[in-house]
Amino acid sequence: MNDAELAAHLAETAGRILLEVRASGVLTGKALGVAGDHTANQFLVHAIRSARPDDALLSEEMQCDGTRIGQSRVWIIDPVDGTREYGEARADWAVHVALAIDGVASVGAVALPGLGVVLRSDRPAPVPPAPPVLRMVVSRSRPAPEAVMVAERLGAELVPMGSAGAKAMAVVRGQADIYLHSGGQYEWDNAAPAAVAAAHGLHCSRIDGSPLVYNQADVYLPDLLIARPDHAATVLALLRG
CATH class of the missing domain: 3.30.540.10 (Fructose-1,6-Bisphosphatase, subunit A, domain 1)
Known part of the structure; x- marks a missing residue:
């Protein structure tokens, strides 16, 4: 195979x-x-x-x-x-x-x-259209301050959820629109989610807009943004202040 x-x-x-x-x-x-x-x-x-x-x-x-x-x-x-x-x-x-x-x-x-x-990643499907009120998936226990700020500015609903993979796939499956994380992750937390999300046509990057790079000596990869492409530029602009 x-x-x-x-x-x-x-x-x-x-x-x-x-x-x-x-x-x-x-x-x-x-x-x-x-x-x-x-x-x-x-x-x-x-x-x-x-x-x-x-x-x-x-x-x-x-x-x-x-x-x-x-x-x-x-x-x-x-x-x-x-x-x-x-x-x-x-x-x-x-x-x-x-x-x-x-x-x-x-x-x-x-x-x-x-x-x-x-x-x-080899079986991408169309991501369902976004609803009128955007939804942002966040940590169940400690929503990132940046995510809370962006949600307030966009009038988005916060959707608490568990693992990074579950949150990223909620965007892929059309159950959420933005996944913004800044609380610390490692390469294994987001490599597979990023590959799948990118294959489905979603925006995937660090929260400063730079690309996600893997197989580094330091595997700490603390932040990422997975979002519908039409929302990503707005989110990145809000993060830049």
Whole structure:
């Protein structure tokens, strides 16, 4: 299978594994999140190394040994994006599988196992039209001050949601219009969501308008904007003040 098919297959399979771990009923809460992260990571790491042995790999749940630096192709994975939501048996968590090529998130799949959905960079669909009142997805617990400011200026409704992948895919699925984050993320938090969102014709960038660049020595990538293209310029202008 090609890279996009592999990413989607792995994300979907990891999601099924995570649902089975949760359905076992043996673990709950934080312990369930830890077990889910470990189990899904083991599967994804072994599967990628078997299917693409010449590619590099970066995972949230694996110590980076530095060998990926300078390589053209690197798989970037987050086995459970939204561990807390997964442990709470909510639906707003995700599995991220992305392939960055020369620093660009070129291929991606985001599984939303709680919804039975996998969004893929190779199967873009039209994003539904925006409603009269814009909707901005924000963190359930700590909405970014910049997002709150932009929402107030645009008269947008704030929609609290869990994981980064769930928030980004809400924009892809037409359930929200803007995802603005400035509270700190890492490459695995947004590589797959950015690849999928860009393939669906959405704007994806840092909040200063600069591009998202992956496979860096420092994997801290603290902010991003995913939005409908007709709203992105307005949001960026508001952020510049």
